[in-house]
Amino acid sequence: MQWPSWEHPFGTDELGRDIFIRILYGARYSLLIGCGSVLIGLVIGVIMGSIAGFYGGLVDQVIMRVNDMLYAIPNIMIAVVVVSLFGTSTFNLLLALCVTCATSFVRIARASVMTIRGQEYIESAYAMGLPTWKVILKHIIPNCLSPIIVQVTLLIGSMIIAASSLSFLGIGVPSPAPEWGAMLSSGRSQIRNAPYICVIPGLAIMFTVLALNLLGDGLRDALDPKLKK
Amino acid sequence: MSDEPILKVENLTKHFVTPKGVLHAVDGLNFEIQKGKTLGIVGESGCGKSTTGRVILKLTKPTSGKIIFEGKDITNYSVSQMRPLRCEMQMIFQDPFSSLDPRQSVMQLISEPIIQHKLIRNKKDIEKRTLELMDIVGLSSRYTNTYPHELDGGRRQRIGVARALALNPKLIVCDEPVSALDVSIQAQVLNLLKQLQKDFGLTYIFITHNLSVVKYFSDDIAVMYLGQMVEKAPSDIIFDNPLHPYTKALLQAVPVPIVGKDRPPRQLIKGEITSPVNLPDECRFCSRCDYLQEECHKGDPKLVEVEPNHFVACARVKDGSKVTMEKTC
């Protein structure tokens, strides 16, 4: 174990591995799991949520009750179930997390669609003779983008943290993968004499999530035509 | 000029099923409109005038009754059968703020109907036609790439008019087209609509709660209350000789901008508009009527032609004889 120096900018860990290189490689896992789970969850969630919000009635009730059940189960439990059934791997972690993502997108998409569906410009589109699928694609979904984009960036951050937590607990990415959460976990034992082993991956998680949140704010503003001058 | 009315509506009914009961939005509406004329539909909240407009355009399915457009019974037309008819019947919406997709520019908003119906295929020609339409409605061409939120209410409403015109319709349902606009802008848009009617032979259904605007704009006026038509007559006659108690009350309730001796007397109507859910089987105006009598509780009064072209649905006004309306309370 060496403290940070020119040769090892972030120092080395208890097994002598360079932490800087591990952080860089670890980024891959975090971003892959974070973005992957959110994107898959996004597609599934927006489709189901739009259908529920658009058609209402029984369809809405069924979709929402199933969603509520899944939403109520903590993602750690889902991860535990998936892992015990299929074993620990990056892909299984991604699968477990995308359930959580999908449930929140279903809610957001449904709420947005319900609001927009009542707007007069949707009626105007029908009056013009636009078929339903075009109305949804051209008019409803683009106007839902704002809350969805914000949610995407927030969720990527949450999923990175979730992945790290699960790896910390040992049911995420299997070691010796340099996943940030796993690094945090293994650094616990050295927290007294070599705190940097823990702190640095922690900071990496923190700054990544912060950057993503800021990106989300900026994107939402950039895509809003009302803010164009 | 053919005698066939461009639009005929028979016993048109629209009910909504709500948890509290059946909501009678429109009940047994009967009227016809000749080509090139304007029918004004007036009433207050809950009278069903907006629903009527939407049902006629088949934006919502009627519960029963018939809609006959240019001799064709379109009541049961499916969505795909209605599609070509969309070019013939269009709508101008009330709220210039929410009736335009905020993500589309003026050019996109006006050309969308043309593109959808493939009226013009060539992109350059589409642009040309859009600019033509903008010119017709008095929108400067420098607004082609602006977004609705950058424009004021009057200009937004002009976009709505241009969109409705883009398909060269024969009938336009105007749902409170000037209510959200300032008085001086209202005048501009009303003049525009009148000019378009002259130039293109348009037929309008003009839905509004504003009696002064409807008098100015319409040839005939239909007064609605809680889903039913209570009186229908040519514009001047309705204002000079209103027969239904509700029409009388409505006309008297309008605040008139006259000060001094020419100011007409005001008569208030008592009570609130009752709920359109689960209506009892009697005249719907019973709770507020000053001319109430026994007969009024015995069921909905029928619409009767009391003089040529003047229809009234009231138990006290029957078949042509000019019954003097004495107040009973």
Add this chain to the structure above:
Amino acid sequence: MKEENKDLLIQVKDLKVEYDTDAGVVYAVNGLNFEIEKKHTLGLVGETGAGKTTTALSILNLVPNPPGVITGGEVLLEGKNVFKMSVEELEKLRGNEVAMIFQDPMTALNPVMTVGEQIAESVLLHNSISEAEAMERAKEMLKMVGISENRSSDYPHQFSGGMRQRVVIAIALACKPKLLIADEPTTALDVTIQAQVLALIQDLIAKNDMALLLITHDLGVVAEICDDVAVVYSGQIVEKGTADDVFNHKAHPYTEGLFNSLPNLRKRGEDLEPIKGMMPNPMEKIVGCSFAPRCQYATDQCFKEIPTLQGIAQTHSVACFHYDAVFSPKGSN
């Protein structure tokens, strides 16, 4: 000319208000002057963006700051300058001596409090009486506005729009204010309900000896209940006088234009005469008369100098260099 100062309830002198927004400075009110005598009603008429609501909010120093800034002028309430009052003095004033009602009855009431509680809240704030007494007073107020007393424990959503507006009026009048400011009080209501509410307001202000500042764009409503009228354009008063002065002897080209664009005074078939052009952009400081670009009587002078209000008859003043092109004094024809 003007009556003695002690009959004046409120004097607004050269009021100037700006809004400092991201897009630039909006000159909402540009030197507004008017007075209301005790027990009189003044109608402030103008279109959207003229500055009427900002004026009303300024009277109670309620202009949101930021972004609103009062950059000049004073509002004298019985001689005291509202802008120099401390927070405590203002709190004593609001709801108590001067009350305000707004346009939208749907959002004016707190949905989680009963209407009785909301009226009593106002009473308790300004009077040291018990809660029970305040509730009694609340029930009295409900009765006064035509709502049955036993509805005092109902919630706002159980009332229709017209009835909610009556509750709003009850709250406003609960402390017997000297001045009621009503900002488009009936615009959101149906015509027949509007008539009821206007009659109610008229009745109550007469009974309670109150003055009324009515803000509206509807000339019909003004004709209904206002003694005096002031026409607002682009943040300034361009004409004021009694209702008879302004309606029957109009002097300002904008007033003339407003009346000409009304449909009900026209025969069917004739074109309406809208005022050409648009209200000027409130972000630009205007040189000369703000109405000049739209005025058919405008001359060079109008584009260079700002006309100020000048008296043209005993109760009638106008801010225009060419008012004689429009004005026909009383007695003529």
